[in-house]
Amino acid sequence: MVRDRAHLDLTPLDEAKRRFFSALERAGFFDRAPAEDIDVRESLGRVTAKTVIARRPVPHFRSSAMDGIAVRSSQTQRAHPSHPLRLQLDRDFIYVDTGDPVPEPFDAVIMIEQVTGQDEGSVEIARAIDANANVRAVGEDFPLGAVIAASGRWMTPEAITACLNAGVLRLPVRKKLRALYIPTGSEIVPPEKEPAVGEYPESNSQLFKGYLTSWGADAEICLIIKDIPGLIRREVQRGLSAFELVAIAGGTSKGRDDCTAEIVGELGQVLVHGVAYHPGHPILLGLADGKPVIGLPGYPVAAWLGLMQFIKPLIERYLGLVVSRAPTICGRLAEEVRALAGKRLFVRVRLEKTPEGCLVHPLQGGASRLSSLLQADGLLIIDEASESLAAGSPVTVELFSNPHASISLASHCS
Amino acid sequence: MVRDRAHLDLTPLDEAKRRFFSALERAGFFDRAPAEDIDVRESLGRVTAKTVIARRPVPHFRSSAMDGIAVRSSQTQRAHPSHPLRLQLDRDFIYVDTGDPVPEPFDAVIMIEQVTGQDEGSVEIARAIDANANVRAVGEDFPLGAVIAASGRWMTPEAITACLNAGVLRLPVRKKLRALYIPTGSEIVPPEKEPAVGEYPESNSQLFKGYLTSWGADAEICLIIKDIPGLIRREVQRGLSAFELVAIAGGTSKGRDDCTAEIVGELGQVLVHGVAYHPGHPILLGLADGKPVIGLPGYPVAAWLGLMQFIKPLIERYLGLVVSRAPTICGRLAEEVRALAGKRLFVRVRLEKTPEGCLVHPLQGGASRLSSLLQADGLLIIDEASESLAAGSPVTVELFSNPHASISLASHCS
Numbered sequence: 001m002v003r004d005r006a007h008l009d010l011t012p013l014d015e016a017k018r019r020f021f022s023a024l025e026r027a028g029f030f031d032r033a034p035a036e037d038i039d040v041r042e043s044l045g046r047v048t049a050k051t052v053i054a055r056r057p058v059p060h061f062r063s064s065a066m067d068g069i070a071v072r073s074s075q076t077q078r079a080h081p082s083h084p085l086r087l088q089l090d091r092d093f094i095y096v097d098t099g100d101p102v103p104e105p106f107d108a109v110i111m112i113e114q115v116t117g118q119d120e121g122s123v124e125i126a127r128a129i130d131a132n133a134n135v136r137a138v139g140e141d142f143p144l145g146a147v148i149a150a151s152g153r154w155m156t157p158e159a160i161t162a163c164l165n166a167g168v169l170r171l172p173v174r175k176k177l178r179a180l181y182i183p184t185g186s187e188i189v190p191p192e193k194e195p196a197v198g199e200y201p202e203s204n205s206q207l208f209k210g211y212l213t214s215w216g217a218d219a220e221i222c223l224i225i226k227d228i229p230g231l232i233r234r235e236v237q238r239g240l241s242a243f244e245l246v247a248i249a250g251g252t253s254k255g256r257d258d259c260t261a262e263i264v265g266e267l268g269q270v271l272v273h274g275v276a277y278h279p280g281h282p283i284l285l286g287l288a289d290g291k292p293v294i295g296l297p298g299y300p301v302a303a304w305l306g307l308m309q310f311i312k313p314l315i316e317r318y319l320g321l322v323v324s325r326a327p328t329i330c331g332r333l334a335e336e337v338r339a340l341a342g343k344r345l346f347v348r349v350r351l352e353k354t355p356e357g358c359l360v361h362p363l364q365g366g367a368s369r370l371s372s373l374l375q376a377d378g379l380l381i382i383d384e385a386s387e388s389l390a391a392g393s394p395v396t397v398e399l400f401s402n403p404h405a406s407i408s409l410a411s412h413c414s
Numbered sequence: 415m416v417r418d419r420a421h422l423d424l425t426p427l428d429e430a431k432r433r434f435f436s437a438l439e440r441a442g443f444f445d446r447a448p449a450e451d452i453d454v455r456e457s458l459g460r461v462t463a464k465t466v467i468a469r470r471p472v473p474h475f476r477s478s479a480m481d482g483i484a485v486r487s488s489q490t491q492r493a494h495p496s497h498p499l500r501l502q503l504d505r506d507f508i509y510v511d512t513g514d515p516v517p518e519p520f521d522a523v524i525m526i527e528q529v530t531g532q533d534e535g536s537v538e539i540a541r542a543i544d545a546n547a548n549v550r551a552v553g554e555d556f557p558l559g560a561v562i563a564a565s566g567r568w569m570t571p572e573a574i575t576a577c578l579n580a581g582v583l584r585l586p587v588r589k590k591l592r593a594l595y596i597p598t599g600s601e602i603v604p605p606e607k608e609p610a611v612g613e614y615p616e617s618n619s620q621l622f623k624g625y626l627t628s629w630g631a632d633a634e635i636c637l638i639i640k641d642i643p644g645l646i647r648r649e650v651q652r653g654l655s656a657f658e659l660v661a662i663a664g665g666t667s668k669g670r671d672d673c674t675a676e677i678v679g680e681l682g683q684v685l686v687h688g689v690a691y692h693p694g695h696p697i698l699l700g701l702a703d704g705k706p707v708i709g710l711p712g713y714p715v716a717a718w719l720g721l722m723q724f725i726k727p728l729i730e731r732y733l734g735l736v737v738s739r740a741p742t743i744c745g746r747l748a749e750e751v752r753a754l755a756g757k758r759l760f761v762r763v764r765l766e767k768t769p770e771g772c773l774v775h776p777l778q779g780g781a782s783r784l785s786s787l788l789q790a791d792g793l794l795i796i797d798e799a800s801e802s803l804a805a806g807s808p809v810t811v812e813l814f815s816n817p818h819a820s821i822s823l824a825s826h827c828s
Contacts, residue, residue, distance in 0.1 A: 044624050058784075059614075061612065065780075099614070099712065100612065101611050101612045140782070140783070141779075141783050142785055146785075156624065157620055157623070158621065158714075158718070160620040160621075161617045161714055162617075162784050164616075164620060165615055165714075167608070169605060191583060192583065197474075198514065198515045200473075201578050201581075203578035204575060210458050211571050254481075298513065300572075300575055368473075368554070368555060369554070370556075370572060370576050370579065371556055374576060
């Protein structure tokens with residue numbers, strides 16, 4: 001029962017990404033991402049697959065921007081406070097409310113507040129009015145053919161409303177990526193069971209499902225599978241036949257029962273096994289049947305970092321999303337952060353607003369401390385080549401973009 | 415057919431909010447907001463109704479943080495590179511993988527890489543090790559009774575995962591607020607119909623539904639109701655009996671067919687009719703059967719502003735949410751913005767990153783231009799008492815917090 005000192009040969013993060021994404025590209029994975037036509041009213045949080053164009057101008061007829069009277073502007077030129085002009089209903093003017101059509105030959109609207117001397121069939125006006133005054137032109141909001149949403153954008157409530165106004169009832173969106181999450185490990189038990197010593201409740205699937213949902217993908221979680229390679233292999237094969245991505249949780253180190261790499265190697269190709277970053281280096285990136293197979297480490301922060309660094313950009317690319325960078329904020333370190341030579345370091349930090357600016361507190365704990373993520377406002381990323389940073393060093397923090405997290409910090413600290 | 419010059423007596427925005435929210439408070443509206451117990455795995459995007467506490471420590475047993483051997487630290491004190499210490503399996507040490515229990519009497523773990531001279535039943539070590547080294551203590555991530563989520567917080571993927579780890583399977587969340595949206599107006603037609611001159615497709619319901627959904631509420635949209643007060647009244651009554659909030663879209667001005675105020679006055683009380691802000695002053699805030707009844711103006715930007723200024727804070731209050739301020743950014747005006755004396759002005763702006771900092775471009779158009787919202791990155795808010803602002807003036811912009819909008823601007827411009 002001699003143990004070997006097997007350890008993972010760590011790949012630098014940028015190289016790992018390059019290798020993974022170029023293999024997916026070569027396999028045509030991103031080219032196969034399909035679109036589907038759906039009712040625009042069901043498109044909130046979906047991603048446009050083509051540019052969405054106004055099918056009719058908005059507004060589609062000339063209309064009044066005021067409650068008042070529609071007139072011929074040319075006829076009003078003689079009106080003057082000292083010589084009010086009397087206009088006859090239906091011949092010289094009609095009453096209009098905001099939004100009513102302004103029919104020919106009328107071309108301007110006088111606000112009702114500026115109309116004097118009303119009787120049953122006529123009014124007086126005291127001023128001339130210019131053509132098109134208080135009139136909404138056809139296409140003023142969206143001309144015919146205007147771009148409502150470019151391709152690769154999230155549909156928002158505003159974009160959906162604009163589509164309906166412009167006669168767009170259906171639109172092509174990217175189909176959601178479907179992912180299968182396979183929790184493995186003989187020590188993993190369903191959360192309903194009170195775990196014995198040596199047992200862990202299966203919970204990381206909720207990180208996976210929650211984030212994939214918010215990124216516009218669908219996640220299915222299968223039952224926990226013990227460390228029996230044949231069973232795991234069968235589930236991965238099922239995943240490859242019905243899903244676009246398979247995630248195997250656990251078994252990604254080189255311990256006694258870590259068989260994830262072996263299974264991925266049998267079914268396809270291990271591209272990267274071990275990434276030179278912290279926390280969470282024992283991650284596995286593979287390809288089988290032209291689809292990504294990802295082995296996620298068991299510690300929650302390690303799984304989280306794998307999600308953020310590999311699965312989020314994979315989904316964005318699959319959906320053809322125009323991606324915006326995470327918002328950042330500048331501040332000063334409250335205490336020293338030690339660099340890890342040759343590894344990129346993702347330090348969870350808490351931000352504090354002070355009169356001198358934003359103070360950045362590194363949070364303690366490695367890959368196992370989920371609490372550090374709950375307390376954090378963002379990430380401080382320390383480069384592979386960086387020296388350690390002394391307290392007081394100026395740093396840039398990537399704010400978490402979770403809409404339900406502390407989004408207000410940008411204002412607290414900027 | 416003489417038209418009167420009826421106009422709305424505008425209430426300042428702060429006073430309107432005060433009047434509306436204190437009437438809801440007096441009616442006990444916020445006190446009645448109920449909670450419900452749900453499976454924690456269904457709680458993403460729900461709001462905690464009580465503080466969520468760890469029911470067991472995480473981890474719940476002492477475990478190894480490394481692959482290696484578990485030893486008695488006291489026994490290792492004699493080990494030295496020049497005098498390696500030989501340890502017997504099962505008596506002096508056991509093999510452990512990361513996450514395995516570290517049973518008594520063992521109290522420290524030596525990494526497998528630092529173990530030498532392995533044979534079938536023994537190993538050599540060359541250094542002493544401290545007690546608790548490479549051992550995860552019980553409760554290191556969450557002690558028993560630790561707060562996982564305070565009351566009034568959004569549940570995130572991280573919080574859900576932490577709950578499962580800490581033995582919390584169900585938790586109390588706020589029930590969703592249910593809102594009924596009643597589109598009214600004889601000129602409003604279903605979006606499926608090609609609108610004739612004078613007709614508008616019903617579309618603002620999608621702004622309402624999209625935002626309420628993202629704010630953690632449920633919205634039902636009823637069929638379009640023509641300007642027949644009896645029909646609208648009946649639908650409002652149905653809404654009051656089955657929903658917590660009723661929104662009547664349209665009929666909030668004082669034109670010919672604007673009967674919303676009359677209906678709300680009959681069924682309850684009109685608290686505010688017309689707010690001194692732009693764009694969107696013809697909004698109506700009322701109370702009936704102890705519930706909010708809101709009349710939203712027909713122009714999309716006006717409806718949007720009503721949602722943001724009144725319905726969003728109402729839902730946050732109802733859910734007991736700890737609310738964060740919108741993120742802001744500083745910049746300089748690209749062109750003049752004219753103040754509107756006595757009105758708070760909400761200018762949609764587009765941001766541009768320049769070498770000199772963030773340039774703030776006001777977007778043209780009033781309440782009718784939905785396109786201005788699609789193009790905008792945020793809002794410039796001009797106070798009622800403010801002077802006009804010249805080009806080049808320093809201004810603070812509230813960034814849109816829509817997770818699917820241009821969230822990257824904080825980094826572009828800060």
